[in-house]
Amino acid sequence: MKRLFIIISLLAAGLAARAQNVSDLIISEALAVPDSTGILDGYGARGGWIEILNTSQGTVTVGGCFLTDDKGNLTKSLIPKSDSRTQLLPRQVMLFYASGKGSQGTFYTDFKVQKGSTIYLVSNDGRTIIDSLVVPAELPDGMSVAKFPIDAKQIKHETAQEPCVPTPGILNDSVNSKTKAQEMAEKDPHGFILTVVSVSVVFLALAILWFLFTTLFKDKSNQPKKEKKAPAKKGAKAPEDEGVALAIALALEMERNSGDFAAIAMALHLHLTQSVHDAESFVVTFDQESGKNSSWRNKQLNFRQLPR
């Protein structure tokens, strides 16, 4: 059972780690041939480019991964691992210039984007293809091929059927996107809809709790009580034993003239009879000096005896 727990914990930890790794990266956009309005790279040249998107909500290191346009050579263009700029923040994009000369810098690839080719993003193991993007052969110059989110969580993406106006370095769906508050201001300028919905949800949530607690925790105080036998707990004492314990404690009290024994006996009595005693945080303990000279404290008795 313990092993099972450990395995489950390790699996959960593994899944949690996977949640923020390179598998969350996708090739979100690529351009093969720019027109006169295309962006310039750091060397003033105008060429194709590849954009990578981090779809997760955690930072991912792109460094160490590979970009390639050849399925037979998955390690064609290495993204340098040592460059701290390859840390890609959540829901952000990173742009690589497909200059064909990877030696030009971190964000340059060793191949050019060709029409009709497929670009692959390969994991840092050099074998696993994380994502790919097909660049159509008929893609017009100055237009890009891009992927857009298809679910509300914006994790799954699909390649657009039509050529797109290039948006290098910008999220593909963010050009005209508004914040939730801006959308709400347009849809619900006076706030009535949000108020009605929110109040309903608050009432619903607490009404469900009410229903659950009423069902789960029924008041049994009004129901006729069944005659209950003493708890069959392991080590529990029968009622007559409790009486004996009490009697012994009281006798001890008289003998030793201390109220402590009576208190202990009362606590034991309450515990054994499952009465109102509640296991709260405040626990009464007795720290007496009476055991000062017991065998447990006798150093001589605690030493290992020498063999004779």
Next chain:
Amino acid sequence: MEQIISSLEQFWQFTGFANVAWQNLVMIAIGIGFITVAIIKEWEPLLLVPIGFGMIIGNIPMFPGLNIGIYENGSVLNTLYQGVKQGWYPPLIFLGIGAMTDFSALISQPRLILIGAAAQMGIFGAYLLAMHVGFLPNEAGAIGIIGGADGPTAIFLSSKLAPDLMGAIAVSAYSYMALVPVIQRPIMLALTNKKERLIRMPVPRQVSPKEKMIFPIVGFLTTAFIVPSGLPLLGMLFFGNLLKESGVTRRLAETARGPLIDVVTTLIGLTVGASTQADKFLTGKSLLIFGLGLLSFVIATTCGVLFVKGINVFIKNPAKKINPLIGNAGVSAVPDSARVSEVVGKEFDKNNHLLMHAMGPNVAGVIGSAVAAGILLSFLG
């Protein structure tokens, strides 16, 4: 000699006297006022003393660029302020609240849960009013949460929705929480008659340890599945309660409700106070926020009391009627608003103890305000 004078002149430029503005003095006076009220009247001293002193710290006039101020990256105060800004402190406070709260009152009388929902109308009433006076929806949502009467929730939500308004919202929330007895009593008296105030409620049944253990799990699963955006607050609240009720994690529960919550309360109070720098705080918006905050408390109390009166119409058995004086406790200012119910109730019947009954809606209000915060976050975040 000239060098000495020049050095002294330079030093003068760095002193508070050379950089002081009247706004700083106003804020320092408010800070001293908070401390005075906390010490003399004992109104929320654990909060008002740190906030008041934080206000004084934050408004000491200084030469910018020394990496000392709360808004200067990397300064000590700025580092401590990250707990507020990033929203770490409020869930930790909720952990402590969960570990110190006994939900027995709620478990024994589940029908009182809905009062906690009714009192959340203060949040949405203030939201509507804030929208009406021209705040953006996200700002209005952050202002509205003041009506939840829950400081940590107010800080959590405003840090997400309207960080610029957080100082004013947090100070407003904590100030009105301290003024709960002053605000709620007249409303309760105005909305109830003598007969209603004398209603005696049946003694709540005893709750078993098993029920207390099941409560945080069921409560968390239900609320978190409905409003996952409230996860940081709800998760910590119910987790803290499970630590308390499980009986096997006593040490953890004691740390959560003792040293941990003390440390976080100190830091949250001090840094929220220090964030009220005059140039950022003394604005027309802040005054509006204070006004709306007061109205949100009034609406919350009114709705709570009226809701109980409404329920009583449908309860035919006189022995099961609910005293409307516990309606105010639906706001989550624990346990102050429940204490107000007890005090006001005893004014009319010395032997009518409403505290345990009022604790039911009171802790339901904590859950309700966290749920409301989650809803606002999912719509406006």
